[in-house]
Amino acid sequence: MIHKPTVLILGAGSAVQLNFPTGENLKRRIYQNFENDYPNFPIPSIYKDDPKEEIIKQRRKDAERFCTDLKNLKTNITIDYFLKNNRDKYGEIGKLAIIYYLLDYENKSKPLILDDDWYSLLFSNITRECYRNGHPEEFLKNNLKIITFNYDRSFEYFLETGFTSFFSSDKKRELHKILKKIEVQHVYGSLGQLPWQSDAEKDNNDPNSVAYGESFREKFYRAEYMQGIKIIGDNEISFKDELSKIIGWGERVVFMGFAFDENNLKMLGLPDSLSKYQGIQLIGTTYGLSNNDIENVANFFQIARPAPSLNLQENRDCLTLANDLFR
Secondary structure (H helix, E strand, O other), X not given: OOOOOEEEEEOHHHHHHHOOOOHHHHHHHHHHHHHHXXXXXXXXXXXXXXXXXXXXXXXXXXXXXXXHHHHOOOOOOOHHHHHHHOHHHHHHHHHHHHHHHHHHHHHHHHHHOOOOOHHHHHXXXXXXXXXXXXXXXXXXXXXXXXXXXXXXXXXXXXXXXXHHHHOOHHHHXXXXXXXXXXXXXXXXXXOOOOHHHOOOOOOOOOOOOOOOOOOOOHHHHOHHHHHHEOOOOOOHHHHHHHHHHHHHHOOEEXXXXXXXXXXXXXXXXXXXXXXXXXXXXXXXXXXXXOHHHHHHHHHHHOOOOOOOEEEOOOOOOHHHHHHHHHO
């Protein structure tokens, strides 16, 4: 059980355990493969009267230009920031690429979901009282909120898979109502609502939901799906206030697999908003960060007055940190 109000902030590194890519690896997969994959995408019904050969030819040309420009980026610029600066030129094609490859990553992650990883450690902690007492409602006593910079839904899928597998299958609707009360905010959008997150009368009965690892289909061209993936800058001011409130609710803010990119930190209202809260504790993973990187992060948070308690142990990964916090 998590008693201290805790906010988990998830970066790309938090899902690497499930073979999801880092931002740089996602960008690389797109520019290495999209030129060949895009011509084979489903053809939306509004274009089906056009000659198929012409559509494929045009797609190949669009993908070649997109991949060339993406490949020529500096290595530390992710596709998110590339699309921010090229939203009119590549906004739609870039979102399609993200959706297509991350759905594939989701599908391939399914066999790994219940392996021994930090998700499992956290899950054991927040469900311990539920299993001990046989009352799933005990889950709601956890003081936990999630902010994720990832588009994938692996965290939500993991929670639902583990939670419903323990209790009777005929109680799924009631269990889903409980799970929906845990707050998970996707900063840059997601691949869509999972079927159990839908407000449809019956689970898996909402045509607008997106199953975990669903095959890419024509429906992903529809406006509501395209808008689910946000380009940096979309609704930034209003959403930043919302994220700041979540962080302000926490007494402990835990960065998991987060690279501490300054632009992402500012999206969270950090470090400025920290001056509003007394006694907040910041903890983070540092795997892959150099000593100089860690020092720069520490200096960044020193701007806040009073400065928060910051715990960044060298070379600490998600599993190690989860062992410290949730074992």
